[in-house]
Amino acid sequence: MIGDPVLRLRFLKVMRPPARRRRRRLGMWMVWPALVLAVIAFFLAKYAAGKPEAAPAVTMRAEPPVIREVAQPASVWQVEKSTGSEVYSNGLRIDTRFEVASHPRSYLAFPSSTAGSRAPARRSMPAGIVFHTTESALAPFEAGETSALKRLGESLLDYVRRKGAYHYLIDRFGRVYRVVAESDAANHAGYSVWADDNWLYLNLNESFLGVSFEAQTPGGQSNDLVSPAQVRSAGMLTEMLRSIYQIPAGNCVTHAQVSVNPSNMQMGYHTDWATGFPFAALGLPDNYARALPSLWIFGFEYDPRLFGSPDNRISAGVGLAEQDFLRAAAAAGLQPAAYRKTLQQRYREYLAEVRRGGQGQSEEGDK
Numbered sequence: 483m484i485g486d487p488v489l490r491l492r493f494l495k496v497m498r499p500p501a502r503r504r505r506r507r508l509g510m511w512m513v514w515p516a517l518v519l520a521v522i523a524f525f526l527a528k529y530a531a532g533k534p535e536a537a538p539a540v541t542m543r544a545e546p547p548v549i550r551e552v553a554q555p556a557s558v559w560q561v562e563k564s565t566g567s568e569v570y571s572n573g574l575r576i577d578t579r580f581e582v583a584s585h586p587r588s589y590l591a592f593p594s595s596t597a598g599s600r601a602p603a604r605r606s607m608p609a610g611i612v613f614h615t616t617e618s619a620l621a622p623f624e625a626g627e628t629s630a631l632k633r634l635g636e637s638l639l640d641y642v643r644r645k646g647a648y649h650y651l652i653d654r655f656g657r658v659y660r661v662v663a664e665s666d667a668a669n670h671a672g673y674s675v676w677a678d679d680n681w682l683y684l685n686l687n688e689s690f691l692g693v694s695f696e697a698q699t700p701g702g703q704s705n706d707l708v709s710p711a712q713v714r715s716a717g718m719l720t721e722m723l724r725s726i727y728q729i730p731a732g733n734c735v736t737h738a739q740v741s742v743n744p745s746n747m748q749m750g751y752h753t754d755w756a757t758g759f760p761f762a763a764l765g766l767p768d769n770y771a772r773a774l775p776s777l778w779i780f781g782f783e784y785d786p787r788l789f790g791s792p793d794n795r796i797s798a799g800v801g802l803a804e805q806d807f808l809r810a811a812a813a814a815g816l817q818p819a820a821y822r823k824t825l826q827q828r829y830r831e832y833l834a835e836v837r838r839g840g841q842g843q844s845e846e847g848d849k
């Protein structure tokens with residue numbers, strides 16, 4: 483039924499039997515020699531070399547990445563609150579001297595299943611966290627640069643405060659500043675899109691908390707954007723927010739994963755943390771391996787040069803979303819292009835409902 487030969491090929495790739503079943507058909511006669519070879523290789527490696535060496539590189543099989551889910555964090559509570567700071571039971575300290583108010587959080591969450599035509603729910607509790615980089619000017623992270631590092635951090639704090647740009651800013655020394663009150667919306671992600679098992683979120687300024695690292699993405703992307711102090715503080719902050727608001731681990735994602743441009747229906751208007759986000763160090767599963775909801779639920783498209791490149795970890799979620807999209811199109815009995823139109827129509831209807839609700843007048847907010 484699929485006219486376009488490229489889409490047809492992708493569809494056939496998606497619909498072929500899973501690799502596990504095909505392997506089983508090869509039979510045990512393939513497995514035993516491999517096991518014997520593996521044992522010999524192990525002993526050779528152990529005794530041949532004088533000192534231990536890194537394991538030889540193994541060709542990775544092209545299988546979908548596995549998400550190792552994590553439990554909800556143990557209870558974290560506020561231990562102390564004084565003028566200018568808060569201390570939490572997990573070691574987190576928040577500087578609140580520069581906190582500003584915007585307007586109280588209020589948003590619509592849409593049921594992810596259209597079956598039963600459940601109405602959207604009006605909510606005021608944060609449903610997730612979006613992680614950002616500030617993309618601001620940086621000095622070398624060295625003791626001799628301390629005054630320059632402090633000066634840059636202070637002017638950044640002043641800027642994001644005036645813009646109401648994030649709920650939290652983590653400076654290069656790992657100091658955590660609350661910029662916008664948790665009960666309020668911040669201008670960090672505009673009309674971004676995310677979804678969990680039950681709900682779709684279309685305006686993350688209102689529905690998700692914004693946490694930004696003082697950091698700059700060097701040309702392309704890097705795995706080492708932030709200091710160890712920033713990672714430790716972000717871990718404690720994430721743990722506190724997840725504990726207090728019962729935020730699911732799968733709703734802690736990066737700006738690049740959620741950012742969309744409704745005017746041209748392309749994902750990835752902003753690209754911060756398209757790769758290299760330290761999910762594991764923050765006690766989170768590898769959320770790069772989640773199929774991106776903007777693509778498979780709302781029919782957004784993407785720039786394959788950027789988001790299809792294996793250099794960017796986000797490509798894992800893009801690939802899975804593309805497979806989900808083609809499967810759903812087949813299940814609906816529609817050509818992919820026709821199916822995409824139905825998804826985009828659904829997005830426009832939901833967005834109109836969000837706008838009627840008076841939310842999200844500001845477009846994507848960060849620098």
Ligand SMILES: [Zn+2]
Nearest residue numbers: 614737754848
């Ligand atoms: Zn951002």
